[in-house]
Structures are given as C-alpha cells and as structure tokens.
Amino acid sequence: MRTQVGIIGAGPAGLLLSHLLHLRGIHSVVLERRGREYVESRVRAGVLEQGTVDTLVESGAGERLLREGLPHHGIELRFGGAGHRIAFEKLVPGRAITVYGQQEVVKDLIAARLAAGGDVRFEVTDVVPHDMDTDRPYLTFGGERLDCDFIAGCDGFHGVSRPSIPAGVLTEYEREYPFAWLGVLAAVPPSTEELIYARTGRGFALHSMRSPEISRFYLQVPVDADVEDWPDERVWAELRARLETVPGFTLATGEILEKSVTPMRSFVAEPMRYGRLLLAGDAAHIVPPTGAKGLNLAVADVRLLTAALAEWYASGSADLLDGYSAACLRRVWRAQHFSWWMTTLLHTFDGEDAYGERLQRSYLDYVTSSDAAAATLAENYVGMPY
Numbered sequence: 001m002r003t004q005v006g007i008i009g010a011g012p013a014g015l016l017l018s019h020l021l022h023l024r025g026i027h028s029v030v031l032e033r034r035g036r037e038y039v040e041s042r043v044r045a046g047v048l049e050q051g052t053v054d055t056l057v058e059s060g061a062g063e064r065l066l067r068e069g070l071p072h073h074g075i076e077l078r079f080g081g082a083g084h085r086i087a088f089e090k091l092v093p094g095r096a097i098t099v100y101g102q103q104e105v106v107k108d109l110i111a112a113r114l115a116a117g118g119d120v121r122f123e124v125t126d127v128v129p130h131d132m133d134t135d136r137p138y139l140t141f142g143g144e145r146l147d148c149d150f151i152a153g154c155d156g157f158h159g160v161s162r163p164s165i166p167a168g169v170l171t172e173y174e175r176e177y178p179f180a181w182l183g184v185l186a187a188v189p190p191s192t193e194e195l196i197y198a199r200t201g202r203g204f205a206l207h208s209m210r211s212p213e214i215s216r217f218y219l220q221v222p223v224d225a226d227v228e229d230w231p232d233e234r235v236w237a238e239l240r241a242r243l244e245t246v247p248g249f250t251l252a253t254g255e256i257l258e259k260s261v262t263p264m265r266s267f268v269a270e271p272m273r274y275g276r277l278l279l280a281g282d283a284a285h286i287v288p289p290t291g292a293k294g295l296n297l298a299v300a301d302v303r304l305l306t307a308a309l310a311e312w313y314a315s316g317s318a319d320l321l322d323g324y325s326a327a328c329l330r331r332v333w334r335a336q337h338f339s340w341w342m343t344t345l346l347h348t349f350d351g352e353d354a355y356g357e358r359l360q361r362s363y364l365d366y367v368t369s370s371d372a373a374a375a376t377l378a379e380n381y382v383g384m385p386y
C-alpha cells in the first residue's frame, strides 16, 4: 500500500492535516490507535483562537462551529473578593475567541474526511515508523505496510513518533508542576456569560462552558489526586468555595456527566523533524492548559506543515520543509511562556513563601489595572497572528 503522507494519530492535528492536504490535492492515510467513538467523545479543550476558527471555516469544516460555537469578547480574572474583566474588544480590537469543544472539532473533521472519501483507519495496532532518514520511509501496522513520501507524527504526547527518533537527535525542555487539574463536565446552565479564571487561597478554579445547557469546570487538585477522591458533592462544594467569592455570585449546580484528572506539564522537543518524519501538535510540545493553547498550537503547526508539503509537491523545493521546525517553534515558545505565566499567576503553590504570594498578587493587580499589562494577556490569549 502506498500514500504520499502517512499520518499517525486522528486527533485535531492529524485530522486537520489530512483535510488540508486533501484540499491541496495531496493524498494521505491516517492511522489511529483508538476507536472512532472514543476519539469523538474524549472531552478536552474548549477555547479556539480566531486563527483556529478561520482555518477551520476556510477549510470548509467550520459550518457547525459557526452555528454552535460561542464567541467570547472577554474573560474574568477573579481574586481578592472581586472580578476583573479583560476586555478583548478594547485591548485587541476585532479579535476574539470561540468556545467549542475539541471533540466537536474532531467530529467535524472526521465527517469532512469521510465525505471526501478520505482514508482514516481506527483501532490500528502497533504502528511503527521506519527509514525516516531515507527518501523511502514507511509505516508498519497490524501486519500491513504503508509506503510514504513523508510521515507526520500527530500522535500526541504519548505517541510512537517522537520516541522512534534516535537518541541524541532531539533536545527536550521540560517543566512539571506540583498540581493537576480535575476537569468536570456538568448538565447545568453556565452561571456566567464569560469564562472565569479564579485565584483563591484554596487553589485555582475555572468556570467554562460548552453550550447554554452544559458547563465545564476545572479545579486545581494535588498532583497525585484520583477521581475517586472527588465525589460529586465534594466537587460542587469546592467549586462554590472557589467561585462564590464575589458579592451576588451564586453557582448553579446539577448532574455531573464526566470527571477526569489531567497532569500539568510544559514540554518541547527540538527540532520538530527527523529526516522525513515531521512532528506536529502534542507529539512535539505540551503546555499546561491554563492559557488554552494546546489545540491552537496544533492547528498552527499543521498550517505550516501543509504549506511546506504543498510547496515540495508543487515545485520540488524543500525550503519550507527545512524551515518548518524553526517556524513552528517561534510560536510554540511564545505559547510556552504565556501558559507558564498564566499558570504561575493563578495557582496556589504549596509551601510558597509570603514573598512569592505577594509578587503573584502584585502582578494580578497590575494586569487588571493597567491597559498595557492587560493587553499583553489579551493579545496572547486570543492568539498571536500567524
């Protein structure tokens, strides 16, 4: 079996890459370890930058996103007994974010691929990349062989692509955080119109949403927390304690549909290429979710990778392919810094000295009282231009 681009992973990166390549007349095959139902129901990100929305809409896969996505023009930072709005319309005019679940993006992209006759294979076992440092790389899986011009490693942080690169090629940069997030999806109308990022002495809380009927919450929890430690009553009590901190705000509670614990990590592997294996998305880099950047970075990588492959097929020039990693990493490191900074600003660090806490409070006061400081947050949050 033969294709032009063999893609490992049917997350947002792999599916969007396959779709954008198809629009440029380039054939690909997507190999995904999990079942279709599993990838379509995995609850993860929810905040799409303007550029991500534009990319999906221009590709023709954004029709439902435009209909059902919730455009937001600000967020609230809540601390010290008060809420402070970061007003995108004032600070970064014309730019906004859209709240739309990652699994909805995944559903829309799978539908678009299948409608166009795309080759997306689920429940594929034992994918292994071979001969990436030659002109004839190939993939093996479940007793089959797929010959490719290029392999795209879009298989997330725990995938097979990055570890298949020989030792000594990559440099890895990493930071771990002494806490995790408990993510909660609940069948209750949001108690707020805009996202609330709350810093309290009990830890961080985030109130997000998915629709007028469904809310999404995150709680800072100990790094070794287990979902079993968090029965529904405890989740609601803690969310209320961390969010009902301003006069007149009451949190509506209801049925909890899903709970999961996510570790927090910053990670970058450089370069994002080994011969004819190109990494994109979480396969190459991870950010803590506080800045809502992971999915958006995956989309930015895939845009660059599509352009590079399209140029190679159209003219034989490898210039964009050779510049791919450096072009991605510029944006990746901006998002690394922003995500680390948002995380540091809003979480409670065990054993932190009083000095560190005062610094945190001082920066929160600055970012909510100076337009210059607030614009830095807003510009990064809505997404830097491509």
Ligand code: FAD
Binding pocket: 008, 009, 010, 011, 012, 013, 014, 031, 032, 033, 034, 039, 043, 044, 045, 046, 047, 048, 102, 127, 154, 155, 156, 157, 158, 159, 160, 183, 262, 280, 281, 282, 283, 289, 291, 292, 293, 294, 295, 296, 297, 298
């Ligand atoms: P993935 O989505 O991880 O997809 C990789 C795919 O590869 C998976 O389907 C996996 O099953 C498959 N795979 C893995 N190994 C193999 C193998 N060996 N063979 C075949 N297939 C394989 N980002 C944002 O931008 N905004 C947010 O608001 C946000 N919030 C988040 C909240 C949470 C709780 C979490 C966990 C993440 C959040 N993120 C957010 C990050 C975002 O979800 C990821 O960055 C995004 O999923 C990256 O997409 P990807 O396609 O690179 O990787």
Ligand code: DHB
Binding pocket: 044, 045, 046, 047, 195, 206, 208, 209, 216, 289, 290, 291, 292
């Ligand atoms: C969501 C996730 C995030 O990481 C974030 O910063 C904001 C919102 C969400 O899932 O809705």
